[in-house]
Amino acid sequence: MGIKQRMSGNEAVAYAMKQINPDVMPAFPITPSTELPQFVSSYIANGEMDTEFIPVESEHSAMSAAIGAEAAGARTMTATSSAGLALMWEMLYVAASNRLPIALALVNRALSGPLNINCEHSDSMGARDSGWIQIYAEDNQEAYDNFIQAYRIAEHKDVMLPIMICQDGFIISHGVSNIELLEDEAVKAFVGEYNPKHFLLNENEPMAVGPYAVSCYGMESKRAHAQAMINAGRVILDVAAEFEKISGKKYGFFEAYRLEDAEIAIVAIGSACGTTKDAVDLLRAEGKKAGLLKVRVFRPFPGKELAGALRNCRAVAILDRCESFSANGGPLAAELSAALYQAKGQAEVLKIVYGLNGRDYTVEDARQVFADLEEIAANGNRDGQEYRYIGLRE
Amino acid sequence: MSQTGFKEYQQRQERLAPGHRLCAGCGGTIAVRNVLKALRPGDKAVVGNATGCLEVSTFTYPYTSYEDSYIHSAFENAGATLSGVETAYHALKKKGKIKEEYKFITFGGDGGTYDIGFQSLSGAMERGHDMVYVCYDNGAYMNTGIQRSSATPMYADTTTTPVGSRSNGKPQGRKDLAAIMAAHHIPYVAQTTFIGNMMDLYQKSEKAIYTKGPAFLNIMAPCPRGWRYEAPDIIQICKMAVETCYWPLFEVTDGRWELSYQPKEKLPLEEFLRLQGRFRHLFLPGNEYLIEAFQAEVDRRWEELKKRCGA
Incomplete structure (x- = not known):
C-alpha cells in the first residue's frame, strides 16, 4: 500500500502538506525550512494544491496571519526554523491560548549567536512552555508520518491546541533517504475535513476572539489549556493506533x-x-x-x-x-x-x-x-x- | 461613489454596542462607531483590532461590544492578523464553505500603526488583501499612559517627552503615515476626522470598505486624557485641527491626490493648540518662538500637500 520513494525530510513534509492540502499557509523563508514554502508554492503554481499561500513579510506576521486564518475557520499551517520561531514567540502563546490547532513544521536550527544555520534544538526547546504540542522525528519517514498525524491530534475536540512537528535541520531536512509514502486517498481519509465548532466566518453566529481577561477569569483559561495538554497524551496514542492501521507503522510517546x-x-x-x-x-x-x-x-x-x-x-x-x-x-x-x-x-x-x-x-x-x-x-x-x-x- | 445620505448613515444600527468602558470624549470610540456605520445594512464583517485602549475596553472577558465577529491577537500585528482572516475567507469561499459576502476592517491606534505595527501594516497593504486598516490616531501611546509615538506632534507634553526646565516636549515632528501608505500605491488612502455632520468620515469609510483591495484610513481621534481637554471640547478641537491645516482632509484614489476641504482662510495654529493642556507650555512668555517653528512646519506640510493635490 505504501509508495516507495527517496526524499529529504523537507520533501517528505512538503509531500504530506500537499496530500493534506490545508486551506491557508502563511510563511516566511529561513534556512533550513525555506524549502517547505518553496515546495508548497510550486505545488500551488502547478495546480497540485489549492492552499492559499500568504507570502508574509516576517515570521511574526506568519504566526499572526496563521492565527487570523485558523480563527476564521480555515485549516492552517506554517513552517519555520530558529530565529523565525523566536520572532513568532509572542504569537505562539496567543495561538495556543486561543486554542487554535495550527500545524507548524519546524526544522530545528540553532539560535544565534554565533550566527549558525545548523541543527540544534534550542529553537523548539525554548518554546517548550508556550502551550504547543511538540513531536520530534528520527528521520524523514517519521517527519512525514508525524505530519500526517498532526491535525488529527491538534483538532481533536478534547485538545484544540497547535502542534509543532519537529525535524533536525539539514541532518533530516536535507538528507535524502528511503521513505514509504501513503496514497493520497488514504491520507485524505485519515486526516478528514476540518469543521470547527466556532469560527469567525460562521454565518450563523458571530464570535469574538482574543479578549482582555482580568484576574477573575484569566487563570481558568490557563487551567483549561493545561487540561487540553493533559488530554493530548491520550489522543496522541489513539491517533498513533489508527495511523498504524493505515501505515503498519507503530508510534507512541x-x-x-x-x-x-x-x-x-x-x-x-x-x-x-x-x-x-x-x-x-x-x-x-x-x-x-x-x-x-x-x-x-x-x-x-x-x-x-x-x-x-x-x-x-x-x-x-x-x-x-x-x-x-x-x-x-x-x-x-x-x-x-x-x-x-x-x-x-x-x-x-x-x-x-x-x-x-x-x-x-x-x-x-x-x-x-x-x-x-x-x-x-x-x-x-x-x-x-x-x-x-x-x-x-x- | 456613495449616494448614501446623512440621515441614512445616522439611522443605521450601531455595530459597537453601548456598555463598553472607553472614556467620555474618546475619539477612538467615535471613529469605530462611525466607520462601522458605513457598512451597508445586512453586510457581514470581521473586525480586527490591535492591542490598546479600544481592545481592552470593548472586549473585556466575558463581554464583547461588537455585533460582528471580532479578533484581537496582539499589539503589532493587526494588519497581518486580519490578512489571515481575509485569506481564510477566500479559501473557504473557494471550497463552497461560505456563501455570504464579508468585509474586513481592522482598527489600531497610532502606537500599533505608525510604530510597532508599521511593518505588519505595510506587508498587509503591499500584499493587496481586500481589507481596510483604520488608524485612530490620538498621537501617543495612550493605553500605557501617554508616551510619545511617531504620530505625536512636535512640542507635545507626554510622559516620555515631558516638559521640564530643559525640555519643551517632543523635539521631533510627526511621521506622515498617510503619505507613506499612498506610496504603497494601494487603491485608496484617506485622512479625516470628526467634522460637522461626519459626512467626510462616512463617505471615506464607505469608499474604503467598498473599494476592492487594500485601503487605509487615518482618523485623527483626540484623547481627553492625553490631550488634556474637557469631553465636550473634542468637536472644537477637530474643527480647529482642520481650519488651521494641522490635520488636512484629503484622499488618494488610485494614486490621485485630492483635498477634501480647503479653508477659505487658514487660521493660526494657536487656535488648535490653545484648546489642549499638552501644549500649555507653548503659551508661556518667551516660548513664542516654539509656536512660530510649529506654525512653519504646518505651513510647509500644507504647501507640500496642496502641490500633491494640484490645489
Whole structure:
C-alpha cells in the first residue's frame, strides 16, 4: 500500500502538506525550512494544491496571519526554523491560548549567536512552555508520518491546541533517504475535513476572539489549556493506533530500542537516535547490555512513561542538543531527571550536552558515552560531574 | 461613489454596542462607531483590532461590544492578523464553505500603526488583501499612559517627552503615515476626522470598505486624557485641527491626490493648540518662538500637500 520513494525530510513534509492540502499557509523563508514554502508554492503554481499561500513579510506576521486564518475557520499551517520561531514567540502563546490547532513544521536550527544555520534544538526547546504540542522525528519517514498525524491530534475536540512537528535541520531536512509514502486517498481519509465548532466566518453566529481577561477569569483559561495538554497524551496514542492501521507503522510517546534488559541507556531526541542505535548494536554484539530511549513526544511530557521505560537501568545518559544555561544540563535532562526521581528510579544520571551548532554526533561519541555509563554503573559517578559536554574541541 | 445620505448613515444600527468602558470624549470610540456605520445594512464583517485602549475596553472577558465577529491577537500585528482572516475567507469561499459576502476592517491606534505595527501594516497593504486598516490616531501611546509615538506632534507634553526646565516636549515632528501608505500605491488612502455632520468620515469609510483591495484610513481621534481637554471640547478641537491645516482632509484614489476641504482662510495654529493642556507650555512668555517653528512646519506640510493635490 505504501509508495516507495527517496526524499529529504523537507520533501517528505512538503509531500504530506500537499496530500493534506490545508486551506491557508502563511510563511516566511529561513534556512533550513525555506524549502517547505518553496515546495508548497510550486505545488500551488502547478495546480497540485489549492492552499492559499500568504507570502508574509516576517515570521511574526506568519504566526499572526496563521492565527487570523485558523480563527476564521480555515485549516492552517506554517513552517519555520530558529530565529523565525523566536520572532513568532509572542504569537505562539496567543495561538495556543486561543486554542487554535495550527500545524507548524519546524526544522530545528540553532539560535544565534554565533550566527549558525545548523541543527540544534534550542529553537523548539525554548518554546517548550508556550502551550504547543511538540513531536520530534528520527528521520524523514517519521517527519512525514508525524505530519500526517498532526491535525488529527491538534483538532481533536478534547485538545484544540497547535502542534509543532519537529525535524533536525539539514541532518533530516536535507538528507535524502528511503521513505514509504501513503496514497493520497488514504491520507485524505485519515486526516478528514476540518469543521470547527466556532469560527469567525460562521454565518450563523458571530464570535469574538482574543479578549482582555482580568484576574477573575484569566487563570481558568490557563487551567483549561493545561487540561487540553493533559488530554493530548491520550489522543496522541489513539491517533498513533489508527495511523498504524493505515501505515503498519507503530508510534507512541517514545521508542524503546533494545531497552528491555538494558543496564545502561542513552535517552535522546531526533536524528541522534539513529546514530545511537548503531552504537547499541555494536555493544550488544560485544555482549554489553546497552539500550536507547528515543523521545518522540516532548509536549505533553510523558515523564511517568519515560521513567518506567528506564526502570531497570543502572546508569542513564540524557542527551540534549540544546544548552539551557541553567548550569545544570539541558531541558530534557532536567525534566526527565525530575520524572526519574518521582518514579523512585535508582539509575545514576548523566546530563549531556551534544551537537550544538551542528557539531557532528558520531557512533564513536555514543560509544564513549556508553563507556562512561558502564564505569558509572560499576563504580558510581566518581568524579561527581553529572553535567557534561561531548564532542567538544579540546 | 456613495449616494448614501446623512440621515441614512445616522439611522443605521450601531455595530459597537453601548456598555463598553472607553472614556467620555474618546475619539477612538467615535471613529469605530462611525466607520462601522458605513457598512451597508445586512453586510457581514470581521473586525480586527490591535492591542490598546479600544481592545481592552470593548472586549473585556466575558463581554464583547461588537455585533460582528471580532479578533484581537496582539499589539503589532493587526494588519497581518486580519490578512489571515481575509485569506481564510477566500479559501473557504473557494471550497463552497461560505456563501455570504464579508468585509474586513481592522482598527489600531497610532502606537500599533505608525510604530510597532508599521511593518505588519505595510506587508498587509503591499500584499493587496481586500481589507481596510483604520488608524485612530490620538498621537501617543495612550493605553500605557501617554508616551510619545511617531504620530505625536512636535512640542507635545507626554510622559516620555515631558516638559521640564530643559525640555519643551517632543523635539521631533510627526511621521506622515498617510503619505507613506499612498506610496504603497494601494487603491485608496484617506485622512479625516470628526467634522460637522461626519459626512467626510462616512463617505471615506464607505469608499474604503467598498473599494476592492487594500485601503487605509487615518482618523485623527483626540484623547481627553492625553490631550488634556474637557469631553465636550473634542468637536472644537477637530474643527480647529482642520481650519488651521494641522490635520488636512484629503484622499488618494488610485494614486490621485485630492483635498477634501480647503479653508477659505487658514487660521493660526494657536487656535488648535490653545484648546489642549499638552501644549500649555507653548503659551508661556518667551516660548513664542516654539509656536512660530510649529506654525512653519504646518505651513510647509500644507504647501507640500496642496502641490500633491494640484490645489
